[in-house]
Amino acid sequence: MTLQELQTQVQQTRRDILRMVHAVNSGHPGGSLGCTEFLTALYGKVMSYSSDFSMDGKGEDLFFLSNGHISPVFYSTLARSGFFPVSELATFRKLDSRLQGHPTTHEGLPGIRVASGSLGQGLSVAIGAAQAKKLNNDDKLVYTLHGDGELQEGQVWEALMYAAGKNVDNIIATVDYNGRQIDGDTDQVLPLGDLKAKFEAFGWIVLEEKDGNNIEKIIAVLEEAKSLTGNKKPVAILLHTEMGNGVDYMMGSHSWHGKAPNDEQLANALEQNPETELKDY
Secondary structure, X not given: OOHHHHHHHHHHHHHHHHHHHHHHOOOOHHHHHHOHHHHHHHHHHHOOOOOOOOOOOOOOOEEEEOOHHHHHHHHHHHHHOOOOOHHHHHHOOOOOOOOOOOOOOOOOOOOOOOOOOOOOOHHHHXXXXXXXXXHOOOOOOXXXXXXXXXXXXXXXXXXXXXXXXXXXXXXXXXXXXXXXXXXXXXXXXXXXXXHHHHHHHOOOEEEEEOOOOOHHHHHHHHHHHHHOOOOOOOEEEEEOOOOOOOOOOXXXXXXXXXXXXXXXXXXXXXXXXXXOOOOOO
């Protein structure tokens, strides 16, 4: 995709997120909006994959969403990348839908390889997939996304230690570093300290991007991360994003972590993000 095409998809994905969450008065718009540029860049420019989905993913890059509550942005990205019909976004969080609040595998939704949303587990799964690729002589990469509040889970640090100790150097783990979680700012709930120093102390190569909602910079840091794989160390990206990015009244607060906009708020948000040629579902 060209830069203009990526920017167009970012705007349309924001509309998808807002409309999906509003329709059922349920879901997580804040983190979804904050990661829209990242997932658009990943699927639209960086990863090598096939939308003809298979669970084993041999010969293609894999992505695992650990912070599964931001499913709206994941579903929109997958649909607009050709994994399933865009029209299916209208079933989000409804009875018998394949698009549940947290991604699941039992309904066979293309693009979903693991049920996620129980925070702290995604990195462990992704490391297993990365090691399987090595065993299969598959030179493709495994990508993951994690919330910064998720790093308060102990299993994450066990996985970080394991990946470095076993030289899992075909994985790129990105942290959505927005400084906010459901109960408030991470510094208030449980301070994370110097994340870069901590990851490095655990044996990881660490990149940091301060402008994590700039799609050109996201692409650049992901490409740099790719160039650093294969060096006997796992690679991490600390991506500083803004929760609720693209909707002015949602930015700067944790309040929209898991709250749907009402009719008036939706209209305001959609006015800030007009419909594109990609069209609403």
